[in-house]
Amino acid sequence: MQNSLAQRRQGLGWSQQRLADELGVSRQTIISIEKGRYDPSLPVAFRLAAVFECAIEELFTPEPS
């Protein structure tokens, strides 16, 4: 799953640790999501969308087939 997490986080001027603390997850989780190596659970996706004030589908897009 591709995502715009890194750009949006940097747009807020937040570190990966800051975002991890906001979501209540580990920093490694943020690193892996940003690299596209880990698809977060639905609750985390909703929390991300709330943090960045956007819809989930604006954050995540499926890999092109």
Next chain:
Amino acid sequence: MEGSTMKRSRWGRARFGGSSAVLISISLVIGAAISATAGGLFVVLGDVERPILAFALMVAFTLPTAAALGWALLVDRATLAGAADKPEDSIESAWYDKAASGAFGDVLLVGGLGAGGFALTWIEGPLTWGLSGLVLFAMLDFAVRYQWLKRAAA
């Protein structure tokens, strides 16, 4: 989130309150009780020549693990420095699940093949050794799988 406003420390605090020192002290007491029980059972149930030495060795070797168990049971993880508030949503939880399920399959395979091998070859040995070996294999397998997943994500 209560945990984020609470002062955190390396060793954390107990679920019922108190400082880290209190938590560590109680953990040591619990560990000592568990170790003494294990040592006592070992001496009473086993055929040992030097019971006091055997008891002391048993306590010495099991105390660190038993105290760690006491600490793990009592600590409020929200007071631990660096602990995520929702560990179940973190990638480490996914690694744990994958490593555990993989190790379970491996244990079934190795245990089944081992049992079959022993049955066919009529090799006999102490059951304790076989079960201990299987548990050790399961732990090592899990650790290797977890580390492999961790490195792959780095």
